[in-house]
Amino acid sequence: MQNTFIDRMKIFSALLQRDLKILKSELFDLVTNSLIQVGLNALLFGYLLPAMGIKPSIIGPMYLGIVMLVLYELGFAISANTSMDLAYNRFIDYQATFSLPKRWLFAEYLSMFVIKAFVISVPAILVGTKLLGNRLGIIQTNWPLFFIVYFIATIFLGLLFLYLAMGSSFEWFNDNVWPRCLSPIVNFGCVFFTWKMAYSLYPFLGYILLLNPMTYICEGVRSTIIGGNQFIDARICIAVLIGWSIVFGFLLNKAVTKRLDLM
Amino acid sequence: MKPILEVKNLVKTYTDKGVSLNALDGVSLTIMEGEIFGLLGVNGAGKTTLSSILATLHPPTSGEVLFRGESIYKDLMHYRRSLGFCPQKQNLDQFLTVEENLVFAGRYYLLSEDEIKRRVKQLMEELELTRYAAFEISSLSGGNKQRVLIARALMHKPAIVILDEPTVGLDPDIRRKLWQQIKDLKKMGITIILTTHYLDEAEYLSDRICILNKGKVLKIESVEKLKRDHDMASLEDIFIRLTKEAEQ
Numbered sequence: 097m098q099n100t101f102i103d104r105m106k107i108f109s110a111l112l113q114r115d116l117k118i119l120k121s122e123l124f125d126l127v128t129n130s131l132i133q134v135g136l137n138a139l140l141f142g143y144l145l146p147a148m149g150i151k152p153s154i155i156g157p158m159y160l161g162i163v164m165l166v167l168y169e170l171g172f173a174i175s176a177n178t179s180m181d182l183a184y185n186r187f188i189d190y191q192a193t194f195s196l197p198k199r200w201l202f203a204e205y206l207s208m209f210v211i212k213a214f215v216i217s218v219p220a221i222l223v224g225t226k227l228l229g230n231r232l233g234i235i236q237t238n239w240p241l242f243f244i245v246y247f248i249a250t251i252f253l254g255l256l257f258l259y260l261a262m263g264s265s266f267e268w269f270n271d272n273v274w275p276r277c278l279s280p281i282v283n284f285g286c287v288f289f290t291w292k293m294a295y296s297l298y299p300f301l302g303y304i305l306l307l308n309p310m311t312y313i314c315e316g317v318r319s320t321i322i323g324g325n326q327f328i329d330a331r332i333c334i335a336v337l338i339g340w341s342i343v344f345g346f347l348l349n350k351a352v353t354k355r356l357d358l359m
Numbered sequence: 360m361k362p363i364l365e366v367k368n369l370v371k372t373y374t375d376k377g378v379s380l381n382a383l384d385g386v387s388l389t390i391m392e393g394e395i396f397g398l399l400g401v402n403g404a405g406k407t408t409l410s411s412i413l414a415t416l417h418p419p420t421s422g423e424v425l426f427r428g429e430s431i432y433k434d435l436m437h438y439r440r441s442l443g444f445c446p447q448k449q450n451l452d453q454f455l456t457v458e459e460n461l462v463f464a465g466r467y468y469l470l471s472e473d474e475i476k477r478r479v480k481q482l483m484e485e486l487e488l489t490r491y492a493a494f495e496i497s498s499l500s501g502g503n504k505q506r507v508l509i510a511r512a513l514m515h516k517p518a519i520v521i522l523d524e525p526t527v528g529l530d531p532d533i534r535r536k537l538w539q540q541i542k543d544l545k546k547m548g549i550t551i552i553l554t555t556h557y558l559d560e561a562e563y564l565s566d567r568i569c570i571l572n573k574g575k576v577l578k579i580e581s582v583e584k585l586k587r588d589h590d591m592a593s594l595e596d597i598f599i600r601l602t603k604e605a606e607q
Contacts, residue, residue: 103469110466118454186450190511193414193444194467195436357417359435 115208130220138227156232161287161314175257183266209254236323245316248337255344263351285310309340360391369422382408384574395551397565405574406554414444443512443520449504451496458492468515482510502533523554562594572605
């Protein structure tokens with residue numbers, strides 16, 4: 097019997113069905129958690145920080161940077177589960193014996209991350225944007241371009257977190273991945289400030305920040321939701337994030353080969 | 360009986376920090392259709408490495424595996440559909456119930472929804488799992504988890520089932536029950552590759568036994584012939600003698 101493309105699609109879709117079933121059972125908690133975060137962020141950025149004298153022009157960019165952290169934390173939670181499965185349950189070994197090439201298996205992992213990210217964080221962004229209204233300082237929102245940036249950002253983060261889970265032991269991941277890998281990416285990834293602010297303070301720092309993919313995620317989202325010319329252009333962000341995705345796709349492939357030694 | 364699997368000069372080398380180790384060192388053997396083929400050896404003999412290569416989880420460093428005369432690597436996806444694998448680690452889907460584990464196994468192997476319903480009902484009855492259908496995997500005992508693992512591997516009616524240490528850590532009465540169920544699989548015409556380090560288990564279940572030591576095949580024979588040839592009543596004594604001879 098030939099293993100056709102359609103058969104592979106059917107197995108791929110069965111894997112997605114399984115993950116969506118699990119997502120459905122977790123959905124209430126996940127959405128509630130994300131709405132609590134949005135509510136607190138709206139309170140903090142919309143009312144408390146301005147009342148404390150923070151410049152209004154930084155409120156919108158900071159808020160969107162913090163929302164990207166929700167996505168980042170989601171990626172961390174998913175990769176922690178993957179890392180734990182690799183160390184203990186090894187459900188992945190079962191999946192690896194399906195009539196499905198391993199690239200398809202990891203494509204399914206990635207697709208599920210994108211779906212989960214969209215289901216959990218996009219409503220939060222929309223609700224937050226509505227709650228904060230004028231305080232975000234929106235000049236012109238480009239929703240189609242926002243979704244493209246967001247889609248590529250989730251693909252990049254999916255690859256990054258899968259790579260971190262595959263490329264390190266569970267113990268190393270648990271003890272070191274946050275302080276040594278994720279914290280530097282967040283703190284020097286234009287999450288809490290814009291790239292232009294950093295560049296005008298120290299141009300050298302600005303150049304360093306350009307090496308960090310998180311810079312392009314935050315700036316791309318700001319550029320498409322707030323608009324104007326105070327952020328890195330979204331098209332540049334898309335191109336760079338595609339480049340980083342290719343790099344991490346390659347690294348993930350190497351890590352999977354080394355760690356799992358799959359056929 | 361016709362050969363169903365032929366393993367030819369299989370080598371698996373692991374390299375870590377510049378040090379190479381041959382987990383399998385030129386293993387050749389033939390497994391016949393419908394038999395229970397026991398892979399016996401101490402820890403580190405290469406049993407799990409061999410069974411995971413036969414399950415296509417890992418590639419060999421060199422060598423060939425033929426399924427009904429054709430290399431499995433020519434059409435890996437087709438071979439995988441003929442195979443059910445119960446790994447040593449009970450890697451069931453922790454997020455699903457017993458029944459859902461089986462339903463999804465049917466979907467992964469492209470069974471129709473009607474066929475899935477029929478197979479799930481049949482396998483849960485045969486393996487005495489019906490009352491646990493709605494149970495979470497985490498709430499099952501070790502023996503029941505093992506049965507779910509076997510049921511999952513049988514969902515798509517494979518020609519070959521690989522059981523890697525299926526009774527490790529189980530109580531004696533549950534072991535005996537599982538042995539009977541493994542014998543029943545043979546009656547259904549399924550070829551079984553049984554990896555074990557329990558000599559009584561290998562003796563009770565296997566039509567033929569392959570004794571592995573340090574990645575090499577020491578002997579492949581039926582238990583009766585081994586006992587006759589070595590003039591010994593106990594498989595344990597034969598096993599100890601053969602492994603000692605190999606050490607020298």
